[in-house]
Each structure stands twice: as structure tokens, then as C-alpha cells.
Amino acid sequence: MDIDTISEKIVAGDRRALSRAITLIESSRKDHREQAALLMERLKGAERQAIRIGMSGTPGVGKSTFIESFGTMLTAQGLRVAVLAVDPSSARSGGSILGDKTRMEQLSRDPNAFIRPSPAQSHLGGVARRSREAVAVCEAAGFDVVLIETVGVGQSETVVAEMSDLFILLLAPAGGDELQGVKRGIMEIADIILVNKADGDLKPAATRTCTDYAGALRLLRKRPQDPAGFPKAMMVSAMQQEGLEKAWEEMTALVEWRRENGFFDARREEQARYWFEQEVRNGLLARLETPQAREAMQDYAARVAEGTITPTVAAQEMLDGLKG
Numbered sequence: 001m002d003i004d005t006i007s008e009k010i011v012a013g014d015r016r017a018l019s020r021a022i023t024l025i026e027s028s029r030k031d032h033r034e035q036a037a038l039l040m041e042r043l044k045g046a047e048r049q050a051i052r053i054g055m056s057g058t059p060g061v062g063k064s065t066f067i068e069s070f071g072t073m074l075t076a077q078g079l080r081v082a083v084l085a086v087d088p089s090s091a092r093s094g095g096s097i098l099g100d101k102t103r104m105e106q107l108s109r110d111p112n113a114f115i116r117p118s119p120a121q122s123h124l125g126g127v128a129r130r131s132r133e134a135v136a137v138c139e140a141a142g143f144d145v146v147l148i149e150t151v152g153v154g155q156s157e158t159v160v161a162e163m164s165d166l167f168i169l170l171l172a173p174a175g176g177d178e179l180q181g182v183k184r185g186i187m188e189i190a191d192i193i194l195v196n197k198a199d200g201d202l203k204p205a206a207t208r209t210c211t212d213y214a215g216a217l218r219l220l221r222k223r224p225q226d227p228a229g230f231p232k233a234m235m236v237s238a239m240q241q242e243g244l245e246k247a248w249e250e251m252t253a254l255v256e257w258r259r260e261n262g263f264f265d266a267r268r269e270e271q272a273r274y275w276f277e278q279e280v281r282n283g284l285l286a287r288l289e290t291p292q293a294r295e296a297m298q299d300y301a302a303r304v305a306e307g308t309i310t311p312t313v314a315a316q317e318m319l320d321g322l323k324g
């Protein structure tokens with residue numbers, strides 16, 4: 001299949017073409033990279049808009065249970081849902097943990113859902129680009145909701161937030177009365193905190209946790225992109241399928257408000273700028289990794305150490321000599 005055909009089929013909703021495109025995107029072969037870049041160019045005019053929901057939570061909080069229940073609820077409403085994962089740790093652990101179909105059995109069989117595990121890549125930069133392109137392809141394919149899941153290793157939450165319209169933090173009820181070790185940074189990017197497992201014996205602890213986080217969110221600086229009441233904390237039970245409709249209502253209300261007030265498009269524009277800059281940075285770093293560049297680096301380093309050239313001049317010459 002050539003790129004034009006793949007592109008047309010994706011827009012027509014062909015799942016095989018979609019899978020094929022994502023495989024192309026995830027490949028590190030040079031010819032595949034070129035084809036993927038061409039495909040992204042073709043698809044950019046598709047002008048379909050999904051709601052991109054980023055979601056983070058430590059292992060065990062119930063992400064896959066939530067996605068299974070939430071995703072199934074959405075497809076029952078006639079919406080098409082794609083689930084992607086950003087997991088920079090998967091390369092190290094030898095397999096991807098997130099977005100695993102076996103964790104979302106019902107949803108993975110749902111004709112209105114598409115689940116794709118995290119690509120195995122050692123660099124977050126590589127995972128980020130591939131995931132971002134996969135999001136764009138799913139959007140062009142007409143999915144209404146794209147869920148992007150992460151465990152929040154290193155910078156992965158920031159990366160996911162930079163490709164999402166909304167960011168959801170999933171928490172479990174805390175045992176004590178302290179806030180869980182949630183980094184301040186993630187509180188600042190969260191639009192909605194969902195305290196999961198608000199059922200059975202865990203309900204009182206969930207209620208306390210939710211109140212604590214609601215209080216903590218109120219202390220944060222007001223962001224212009226938030227209507228009154230946001231960011232907010234609420235309780236859900238992924239297992240009992242409770243609170244999911246309410247959570248979806250809040251998400252859509254927030255998106256609606258941001259669309260009406262210009263923040264939705266502004267954010268996507270900002271994200272496009274951000275990714276462009278990241279690509280330039282990553283591209284430059286990649287140029288330092290070629291065998292020639294490594295050799296030149298060693299050469300200059302030795303001369304700098306000997307004192308035959310100053311670090312400043314050596315760096316300048318090195319940079320001037322960098323080629324793709």
C-alpha cells in the first residue's frame with residue numbers, strides 16, 4: 001500500500017490501515033521514518049478533532065480497570081475510543097506494561113475501540129514522537145476520544161500532558177490522612193483528579209482522600225484555562241462502574257468551556273510549537289550520536305585536555321561541523 005492509499009483508508013475508518021500506519025510510525029527504519037513523515041503530512045488536513053485525554057496513575061491504582069469500564073461506557077454511547085500508552089520504562093523491562101489488551105479484555109473486543117500498547121523505545125523522546133503521531137493518526141481515523149495512558153515515570157507525565165487536551169490523575173484511597181506522594185508538578189497539570197476504588201470498605205478512605213485533594217487543588221494558582229470549579233477532585237469506582245458518567249460529564253463540560261473561550265485551540269497551537277522545538281532539539285542530539293560525531297568529540301576533547309585548543313573554540317568548530 002502506498003502512502004496515499006493508507007491515508008485514504010485511515011480516513012475511511014479502515015482498522016488494518018490504521019494498525020499499519022502505527023507500525024510504520026513506530027519503526028526506526030529510515031525508509032519507514034520517511035514514509036511516516038509523509039503520512040503525517042497527508043493526514044494533517046483531515047480536520048477531525050477527538051478529545052485527547054491524558055491519564056496518569058501509579059501501578060495498581062486501577063488504570064486498566066478504569067479504561068475498560070470508562071471506554072466501554074463511551075462505546076455504548078456510540079463513541080469511538082482509541083487507547084494509547086506512553087511507557088518509557090517498557091524498553092527496560094522488556095515488554096510494554098501499559099495499553100496491554102489482556103488487561104482490557106472487553107474493550108479490546110469492542111469494534112468501536114482500538115487499543116495500542118506503548119512502543120518499546122529506550123528514549124522518552126522516541127516514545128513521545130511515536131505516541132504523538134499515533135494520536136494524530138487515531139484522530140484522523142475519526143476516533144471521538146483518544147485516551148493516552150502513562151505511569152508517570154520520569155518526565156512521561158509532562159510528555160503526555162503536551163499531547164492531551166485534558167489531563168486526568170487517577171489515585172487510590174490513602175490509608176493515612178496525608179496526601180500521597182504526588183509531585184506538585186502533576187497536581188499543576190491535572191484537570192481532574194479521580195479517586196478510584198470508592199467502593200465497599202474503601203469508601204470512607206476514598207472520601208477522605210478526595211476531600212484532601214479537593215482542598216489541595218483549591219490552594220493552587222488559578223489558571224486562565226479553567227472555568228469555575230476546576231481543577232476538581234471526584235470519586236469513582238472503576239470496578240463497580242460508579243461515577244464514570246459524572247466524570248465524563250465533567251470532562252466534556254470542561255472541553256466545551258475551553259472550546260467556547262478559545263483555550264482549546266490555543267493549547268493545541270502551543271503544543272505544536274512545543275513539539276517542533278523538541279524535534280529540533282532531539283534532531284541536534286541525534287547528530288551528536290553518529291560515529292563521525294563521536295570520533296570528532298573524542299578528538300576535540302583530547303586536544304582541549306592537551307591545551308592545544310580552547311573549549312570554546314573546540315565546541316564552536318564541533319557544532320559547525322555537525323551534519324545530519
Ligand code: GDP
Pocket residue numbers: 057058059060061062063064065066196197198199202236237238239240
Ligand atoms: P493499574 O496497574 O493502574 O492498571 O491497575 P489495575 O486496573 O490493574 O488494578 C489494580 C488492582 O486494583 C486490581 O486488583 C483491580 O481489581 C483493583 N481495582 C481497580 N479498580 C478498582 C475499583 O474501582 N475498586 C476496587 N475495590 N478495586 C479496584
